[in-house]
Amino acid sequence: MLRTVYLILILLGVNTVLYSQEISLFEQFNGRYDYTAIGNTLNPAENNLDHSFCEPLASSQADLNLDTNCTIIAAYLYWAGSGSGDLEVNFNDTPIVADYTYTTNYSDATYGTLTYFACMANVTDLILSSGNGSYTLSDLDITNILLSIPGYCENRTNFAGWSLYIVYENPALPLNQVNLFQGLEIINRNVQEKIIVLENVNVLDNDDAKIGFLAWEGDNALNYGESLSINGNIISNPPLNAADNAFNGTNSFTNSTTFYNGDLDVYNIENNIAIGDTSVDIKLTTGGYDSNGFFQADLILLNNIITVLNSQLPDATITIDAYYTTCGTRDLEIDFTVHNLNSTDILPTNTPIAFYANNALIGVTATLEPIAIGASESNTVTFQIQNSIPDNFNLTVIVDDNGTGTGSVIEIIETNNTAIQDISLIPLPEVIPLDPLTNCDLTNNTAIFDLTEIESQIDGSYSNLYYFLSIADLQTHFNPINLTNYYQSLTTPQTIYLKAETSSCYAIYTFELLTENCPPFIPEGFSPNNDGINDHFNITGLYTIFEKHKLLIYNRWGTLIFEGNNDLKWYGIANRGINDGHRVPTGTYFYVLHLNDDKYKPMTGWVYLNY
Incomplete structure (x- = not known):
């Protein structure tokens, strides 16, 4: 079964800094998948209540206890804090450099602009090799920032913490779609409401649907106007997360209330989404008046959102494996394969496939059999390309397209159905x-x-x-x-x-x-004795070749005794003069052959006739 199937950003080995990055889909997994998370704060206490600290702890630890039936598919380390960012930390004595860094700003009326950051690194290989056990994050150093910019501690927004997300496979799980969204979005007294739309989700069954959040800097003591809504419904997880205090320094995986200024929470949302939904609306609010009439608001940084939905859908993709052209024709033979790799259900028979040359439809076919999860089907088609299309053109093949741009199959991803190939026909040679x-x-x-x-x-x-x-x-x-x-x-x-x-x-x-017409061969004699051998004056290469010839035969006294043509051969019988119709005697006769061909003059000579 395919593991990681959809990646929005791939920048291996290069750290990416994204300013005020809206939360969007980062990676999608489809199969018998779920996730878990561990983490810890680097704050010794909630910064809103305790003014005695202005530096984080040197390290903090959390334990991973994944069931033995679970196979780790992906692991991501997140860390965050006040300031513009510490991009390199230590995780279980291994230096980790951020793959992605997000920053956002808060404009404080007294202290000016205060910047906050969140980093992420792919640590799948490290977790696969280490397995279950204790994990310690250290060397997240923001002390200098906190000391040089007093606004963080004076404003009580000094924080640091980390979390490890694990996506795993378990054969006992239903077929799920796990969507990991990430970025860094902020709400505070200046921006008291934020709506985030999560795209690219597919809900076919909302049983046990859940959503998880990683947020920073939330304070348990500041619950003024604070809410978290899914599709317009305020959600809660009491007693850990009250409806009016979602971001309160808790960890749903351990039921901890001491994840100071960090929230690692997960909620069941099966009653907040509907079958057929392809997006989820998230709304965060903060801000309200206390009992003394003063306006209060928590500053909350939302780092990632993860959804786990039971989603049994196929996902058709197509590849052009090879193509063949025939010299001097406009026939095009195409080998292609339809895949159902990124899927949680079979791809049905007769899923249409359209073929376009320079965006002009040249033909339509369809899948022949149901394609199972993780399987594929290969086939070959041949089309004759219209004369209106040039010899060099762009071939586009789209699965789940009936030739009008319309599909018939609901898929996990509707935007990955196309394969493109440059084609060169071989015109008829000169x-x-x-x-x-x-x-x-x-x-x-x-x-x-x-x-x-x-x-x-x-x-x-x-x-x-x-x-x-x-x-x-x-x-x-x-x-x-x-x-x-x-x-x-x-x-x-x-x-x-x-x-x-x-x-x-x-x-x-x-x-x-x-x-x-080559020169005829004229023999020197013949014997017309009716023995079937050489019975006529047989001039080879004359008859049926020089069809207009005329043959004149003279006796030794110069008297014309025979006149022949293409239909009249000389068998030794006169057809002129007094001996007309009678055999001529043995002797030598003179001939004149008029070939009536401009290339040849009349041919003359002697022939001996003997019985």
Whole structure:
């Protein structure tokens, strides 16, 4: 189960001074959690009653006795006092430096401005290693401040003290939400009322709901107009904390009334909050007239507030684990995971998930199964990005969003549902032309080509090469040409596309297959004896290639005896002159071949006919 799940300020190793810091959410825990606190004053007596001291004690001690079934999750040390701040103290012989320091001022009519401070340090590791036992805080030194500025002691606002807060896990506890708020706020005769709104709480069940306070400088003897209200209801914890004297130097964890000028108190508030509440209103008041008609007011410094609420809610978050783009397409594949880590209840099935590209909705999906507390669900979706969106864009994925910015699940935190990723699509590469391949016409304007010969024109190193008949086939990798070294062209010219794959994309080349009429081969003789072998004047590379040719045959006296064309071959039979239709005798005949191709002159020669 997730331990610490929500942190407002993370400044490790750097002390932060915050002036007049309003109390706000510091850290949130969700699970089977609760808290306890110990601490002690460094005042030897209540400063309002005893004028004999103007310096704090050198040290004070308190005991931690946590049940063995409890596991410490976090531990925070608070210390406070008069003055602008002592940022380093000693805690069980370990130097502790403040992670956060808050200060606030009180303007006194007689002594001017008086400053007060509160510090906090994360001491989880120290408490984990030390465990139960006695803890002593020392070296909280404000003596010089008190002696140099007499207003603190004269005004009886000299104080110092400390407290240790422990957040722990126990499997026997219900599922709770623990919210720790901190800062430093003041009420006094000048500011007699303060309202603090605690945000980011979720109340599903108010049974055993409680709220705790750490406050400083409260005086038991000054109970004039003093009240502490939750959602408009004055709360009390008699006899320790009366309704008109909430800040009276008490410790609810030990029932001590001698936590001089400090209050470490906790109240049950199950009747002061309602199921469905997402905030709590805290109101503090001080100031009133005594029996002699004089105005009196306690000065109270509120340092932190902690709430423990039974809150069974999921908390959906989402991460973009990976994304994949396909070269030359606008397809985007997204691997994502929906988490329910910061939760006290399952995340239901069909929790919607919206995907935006530059804030334009590109698609919606949903979770497939209920996601248990601390669990997650991974999935993959693919979208085609609209052409109106540029190749480089911002992908935003929001869980619990139905595509209109509206969710359907009440969550512990409603502001952590988004994941963002910069996306770069890979556009279709530029088509690079290459020189054509040329080969002789075999028949009907087609030829046989070795397509791999084109690779000598390509620069670069490629993992795979594929040939396609169209750019569309290349993009979808559909129907690549298989016999690349013995490819018969379909027409002339015919365009071929070459995909040259790289590790990230591919290059596109294009070239043409040109079929040309090569010179025919004319034999020196033939034997038209009907034996099925060489029965006609077979001029290879002529018929169905030079379709418009004309073949003229002359006898030795120069008489035209045969005229042929693409559809009429010479089988030794005359079709001109007196022997028309008859076989010609054995002998040598003269031919004239008109190819009717601008590249070639008429071809002439002798052929011997023998039966």
